[in-house]
Amino acid sequence: MTAPVFHQLRVIEVTPLTDDAVCVSFDVPEHLREAFSYAAGQHVTVKADLDGVDVRRSYSICSNANGGKLRIGIKRLPGGAFSQWATTELAAGTVLDVMPPVGEFTVSPRPVRYGAVAAGSGITPIISLVSTTLEAEPGCRWTVIFGNRGADSVMFLDELEGLKDRYPHRLQIVHVLSREQASVPLFSGRIDGPKLDELLDRVVGPDLPEEWFLCGPYEMVMSAREVLTARGIDPGLIHDELFFAGPLDPATLPPEPEDEAGTVSLHLTLDGRSTSTRMRPESSILDAALRVRRELPYSCKGGMCASCKARVLEGEVRMDKNWALVASELADGFVLTCQSHPLTESVTVDYDA
Numbered sequence: 001m002t003a004p005v006f007h008q009l010r011v012i013e014v015t016p017l018t019d020d021a022v023c024v025s026f027d028v029p030e031h032l033r034e035a036f037s038y039a040a041g042q043h044v045t046v047k048a049d050l051d052g053v054d055v056r057r058s059y060s061i062c063s064n065a066n067g068g069k070l071r072i073g074i075k076r077l078p079g080g081a082f083s084q085w086a087t088t089e090l091a092a093g094t095v096l097d098v099m100p101p102v103g104e105f106t107v108s109p110r111p112v113r114y115g116a117v118a119a120g121s122g123i124t125p126i127i128s129l130v131s132t133t134l135e136a137e138p139g140c141r142w143t144v145i146f147g148n149r150g151a152d153s154v155m156f157l158d159e160l161e162g163l164k165d166r167y168p169h170r171l172q173i174v175h176v177l178s179r180e181q182a183s184v185p186l187f188s189g190r191i192d193g194p195k196l197d198e199l200l201d202r203v204v205g206p207d208l209p210e211e212w213f214l215c216g217p218y219e220m221v222m223s224a225r226e227v228l229t230a231r232g233i234d235p236g237l238i239h240d241e242l243f244f245a246g247p248l249d250p251a252t253l254p255p256e257p258e259d260e261a262g263t264v265s266l267h268l269t270l271d272g273r274s275t276s277t278r279m280r281p282e283s284s285i286l287d288a289a290l291r292v293r294r295e296l297p298y299s300c301k302g303g304m305c306a307s308c309k310a311r312v313l314e315g316e317v318r319m320d321k322n323w324a325l326v327a328s329e330l331a332d333g334f335v336l337t338c339q340s341h342p343l344t345e346s347v348t349v350d351y352d353a
């Protein structure tokens with residue numbers, strides 16, 4: 001297997017979803033169909049040259065994985081480098097660099113009731129999971145609790161309504177608006193722990209969904225996980241996806257160590273080619289490796305997207321954050337190199353594993 005690389009994909013449509021969000025569809029040519037086949041809930045990393053700066057961001061796929069065309073949903077963030085450009089200037093015909101889909105926020109459809117808690121653009125992977133599983137597994141049902149600022153900022157509203165019309169007895173959608181007063185106060189406010197408890201008691205229960213998918217701001221995801229675990233949901237059946245876990249470190253790479261004192265050896269393999277360098281343990285393995293292999297895959301540098309994943313073949317590392325790898329990958333020796341620091345005098349990682 002080789003490390004993921006960027007491929008050029010042509011944008012075929014950019015459709016407004018709300019005043020500040022768009023849906024972007026890509027044309028995937030025949031020879032890339034296999035590389036771009038995806039599971040519901042996965043995401044792609046997109047790269048653009050914006051005023052001479054290489055900007056990479058991850059976006060969840062919003063389309064049905066049973067043969068749907070590759071689409072992503074992008075919501076504008078105030079001052080956001082990529083999302084500002086994508087929601088105002090990106091147009092059909094633009095060719096973007098896109099990495100093949102990755103991610104573990106996925107499901108093997110079973111005839112059970114699923115639950116989701118999403119906020120804002122967090123609905124993007126959820127709508128893919130919901131539409132794909134409802135079609136593939138006639139015995140499954142979904143309850144989606146979806147928080148937004150106001151009715152005008154709800155992404156994929158028409159698509160969600162269409163799914164509800166198609167599966168009236170198998171899909172329950174509960175909208176909660178933080179900046180609008182609903183006629184029933186239960187449906188106003190932010191989705192925090194007490195609000196979720198109340199919704200579970202009054203709208204979702206008494207038999208709760210057995211498997212859950214959470215996607216939204218850090219505080220919402222953590223409080224939802226706490227509430228669900230306290231109600232006896234198996235923690236292994238609560239999946240979460242974070243889009244943002246704090247400000248990025250400056251993108252600058254650490255300088256090359258001036259002398260060898262206190263440094264460790266780093267050996268890496270990418271695309272079948274091995275390279276060695278020396279690094280300071282306070283640097284991340286990714287940053288040190290980028291100094292010698294510029295083509296290494298990465299996107300968020302925040303432990304969320306998994307594009308910098310590699311397997312440790314020799315030595316030990318410490319990972320600061322991990323929002324992307326699941327237990328089986330950790331057991332197999334995979335790490336997020338953007339979050340990993342060497343603990344031994346020599347470390348060997350394989351980006352092709």
Ligand SMILES: Cc1cc2nc3c(=O)[nH]c(=O)nc-3n(C[C@H](O)[C@H](O)[C@H](O)COP(=O)(O)OP(=O)(O)OC[C@H]3O[C@@H](n4cnc5c(N)ncnc54)[C@H](O)[C@@H]3O)c2cc1C
Nearest residue numbers: 057058059060074075080081082083121124243244247304
């Ligand atoms: C696995 C994964 C999947 C993702 N899927 C989607 C998706 O489907 N749709 C989508 O719109 N976005 C998604 N994101 C977020 C996306 O990758 C970008 O982070 C987002 O679009 C902001 O990029 P930007 O360049 O516009 O903002 P930047 O220029 O990177 O940041 C602008 C400011 O906003 C802050 N910031 C950055 N991201 C966030 C955030 N999410 N919430 C709050 N503050 C933030 C930054 O610290 C900075 O102050 C996903 C992220 C990950 C890791």
Ligand code: FES
Nearest residue numbers: 299301304306338
């Ligand atoms: S670059 Fe995103 S997890 Fe490392």
